Amino acid sequence: MTNPWNESTRSSRPTRPTYLPPHLRDQPTITITIPASLARSSPRRGRGGGGGRVRGGNGSGFRGCRTANPSRSYGRSGENFSENDPNPYRPNVMRQPPFHISEKFDELEVIDDDEDPSSDVNNNMNAYDETPVETSGFDVPPPVTLFSEIDFCSALSDNIKRCKYVKPTPIQRYAIPVAMAGRDLMACAQTGSGKTAAFCFPIISRILKDYHHLKSSSPTMMACPLALILAPTRELSCQIHEETKKFSYKTGVKVVVAYGGAPIVQQFRNLEKGVDILVATPGRLVDMIERAKVSLRKVKYLALDEGDRMLDMGFEPQVRKIVQQMEMPPAGVRQTMLFSATFPTEIQRLASDFLSNYIFLAAGKVGSSTDLxxxxxxxxxxxxxxxxxxxxxxxxxxxxxxxxxxxxxxxxxxxxxxxxxxxxxxxxxxxxxxxxxxxxxxxxxxxxxxxxxxxxxxxxxxxxxxxxxxxxxxxxxxxxxxxxxxxxxxxxxxxxxxxxxxxxxxxxxxxxxxxxxxxxxxxxxxxxxxxxxxxxxxxxxxxxxxxQSSRFSGIKFGGHDYRRGANNESYDYSKQLGDSTVKESYAAASSPFSLHNSRADYPTSSQADSFSDGFYSHMLDYRSVVASGWD
DNA sequence: AAAAAAG
Structure with missing residues (x-):
């Protein structure tokens, strides 16, 4: 099988990690960088080698620490801190970085479908298998078990394989069908469990299916992206850009990033070449809109990564301006998706301004802490x-x-x-x-x-x-x-x-x-x-x-759909659906709230009252906890 | 109370 990623870059492979300045990143060249987390250390396809993100544990040494006597040092053997260091750092000595940041396409290949399911890759990802997932909202689309169950176009499927995404994580299994169905979404999932891909795949797929004939990505003075992804830091927007670019390789979908601290002219140049998906930090985006270089009037998909952060005190005015006062189509017309590992109740309440009849997902037992x-x-x-x-x-x-x-x-x-x-x-x-x-x-x-x-x-x-x-x-x-x-x-x-x-x-x-x-x-x-x-x-x-106590002391820091409250005064579920009869049906047996993959130690929706007393409440849709007397 | 995000 021929692999374009492989062939096109073979001759230009650099000998050391290369930084690609922003103005060169969207050139149609082969030197596009991809995150090391997805690169393989060996260009060969194989089961044993490689340093991909889904690859096996570095942690055996640290695992032991969990049960070790806390008063002791970190040494696996428990020795005490040594004053005479055998290997002191000398700044003047040339050092070799231990991790080769090989971020070249030629080190990625399409893997075959016959990948051994018992390989270390899968075994490590199985750490997520028992993750409980809570869903709430009306008509939640059923989750999938495999990427192949989803109707992605083949170019996107190939990219997913190239990136070694063997099997969807829990949040991906639930969120992707929801996003593919065009529903608004608030998704709460553990750190490192693949949230970026969970909103990127559907955005790319739906742009390809529904809008690509519009040729909106042809060169213009005013860029009109179909999708907008907002992130709270420049480095994060860069990272999302790199990932998204990788996922949209050879699909024709154009991804551009805009963030502060870098020359704006270069970013304009990238935009002028056409953009379908714009990844941005809020300040630079507002700047560009005010200079009439970007218009949001064609945005069909809006994703807020670290959604709770984007709506807390520091960011909320800016984000509100972007979403509500800058020509962005209103909620219900566009599709809005919020992702984070944490969703404090107050932030959920704020977020409902941006959402329409949304589905709430919570994957994982707590705001983050995987047992890992x-x-x-x-x-x-x-x-x-x-x-x-x-x-x-x-x-x-x-x-x-x-x-x-x-x-x-x-x-x-x-x-x-x-x-x-x-x-x-x-x-x-x-x-x-x-x-x-x-x-x-x-x-x-x-x-x-x-x-x-x-x-x-x-x-x-x-x-x-x-x-x-x-x-x-x-x-x-x-x-x-x-x-x-x-x-x-x-x-x-x-x-x-x-x-x-x-x-x-x-x-x-x-x-x-x-x-x-x-x-x-x-x-x-x-x-x-x-x-x-x-x-x-x-x-x-x-x-x-x-x-501290009312807002952050454990019980309210997010993870449950706040709409769950049976007598939730501050949230009118029927109003959001635009249908006054819905409230009755919500109160009736056909609850829109459900819990999947539940384990014995995980509360069911019928236990919602007990949430107010314990830590589980940070996993609650805030629509339920408000009624529990927490205010 | 600090950090982040426009220049």
Whole structure:
């Protein structure tokens, strides 16, 4: 079989990882980059080799830590931190990155359908098999088991195979049929479980089927995309762009990205060549619309990645402007899809402004924490954090030589300071935050991905969505105020069936977070240090009148359809359907809410009342919990 | 209270 990806690039294969500046990315060349997570380390088709995203566990070493004595160090053998490091980092020595970022099409091939189902790929993805999925809404299309059950066009199917998507993850199994049916969707699924593909495949497929004859992608001065994908950070929009481009390879569907910090002229040039799917961050998009370079009047599909983030305080006005005041067709005319690992109740309520008769999906037991991530919390005084971190990294270096470690801090200044300290102490590290120029941000990410600097010190700019293979350890040097942020941060590890480790440094000022943290860890079957339980109890009183308890303390942080409330005053289900008779039918036996693949320990919809008392409520459609007296 | 997102 001939493989165009293979042939076309063979001669131009570079010898080292190459950065492709934005202005070159949409050239019809062969040097399009694709995320390393989807590239194979060997150009040969095979069952054993390769470093694809669905490939086998790096985590055997860390898995042991989950049951290890928490007071001990991270060494598999439990040795204590060694002061004399045999392999100190010397900045002047040329270092070889351990991870070759081979992002070339010629390393991808179409795999045959006879792929051994018992290969390591599938075994790891089976970690998701028992994931419970909650659906609510009317006439939910049935889920599929295989990609082949969905009527994608052959070019898209080929791309899916090339990307080694062997079998849909739970969120893909449910969300793709919903999206293909043209329904609005709010989807809540664990980090790293394939949300991007879940909205990308249907968008590409439906553009091909319904709109491609319109030739809307022919060159124009005013770009009129058919689909708009919004993301909260520049790097995430880049990543989505790369993925989407890969999925639409050879389909004729054109994908363009627009984000701040990069020359706008180059992005205009890309737009002028035609665009079907526009991936953007809000600020740059508004700018382009105001300059009349982009019009949203033809948008048929709107996807908000990290949907809860896009609608929280910082972003909501901008996003509302884009969706409601810039010629975008109204809800019900366009199709709207929101995806995230977390959906706080208040945000769900806001989001219903953008949705029409939508279906709510929740895949996975908690907001994120797949059991694949081992979570540890250590009590560390503020002043001791730096030395504690160095000790931790030292122990880790002895065992996990090439493990990537992502360290989250609270502030931009703090990120620079800590990165500097780590470099002084002999740990190759780099920092990323919003005060750096875009080039530096992208350079930092690349350097981290490749393993050249295996420690990345980051603010929340890197908390969401970024898919970085080989991140074995996430350290919350400073814990976030918001439990959702914690969920997203630790979700940078343990992706696509792999396991990972998350360590948090807890100090007194994190008391307001304690309760939510304990509940989250309990749900993920993690060992809770007794002292943390003490803090959790004080944090009840702590936030009793405050924001933390009402908004983030565990019980409301999203994962259930808020429409579920039987007497939900603030949500009129019938109004949304435009049919006053619907409310009766909703109250009647034919409930639009159901639960699939349920396990014994997972609540059914009839147990909705108990949600208000426990952690399961963060899995609730907010339409149900409002009525439970939480306000 | 901080971070992100336009320049």
């Amino acid at each position: 991530i081992a979570q540890k919390v250590e009590y560390v005084h503020d002043v001791d954090k730096k030395i504690h971190l160095v000790n931790l990294l030292r122990a880790q270096r002895a065992n996990e030589k090439h493990a990537l470690t992502l360290v989250f801090v609270e502030t931009k200044r703090g990120a620079d300071a800590l990165q500097h300290w780590l470099s002084m102490k002999g740990f190759p590290s780099i920092a990323i935050h919003g005060d750096k120029v875009q080039m530096e941000r992208e350079r930092a990410l690349r350097s981290f991905r490749s393993g050249l600097t295996p420690i990345l010190v980051a603010t929340d700019v890197a908390a969401r969505g970024l898919d970085i293979p080989h991140v074995a350890h996430v350290i919350n040097f400073d814990l976030p105020r918001d439990i959702s942020d914690y969920v997203h941060r630790i979700g940078r590890t343990g992706r696509a069936g792999k396991s990972g480790l998350a360590t948090a440094f807890f100090c007194d000022k994190n008391t307001p977070l304690a309760k939510a943290l304990v509940e989250l860890m309990q749900e993920a079957n993690q060992e809770i240090p007794p002292w943390l339980n003490q803090y959790a109890e004080t944090s009840y009183a702590y936030g009793s009148g405050g924001m």
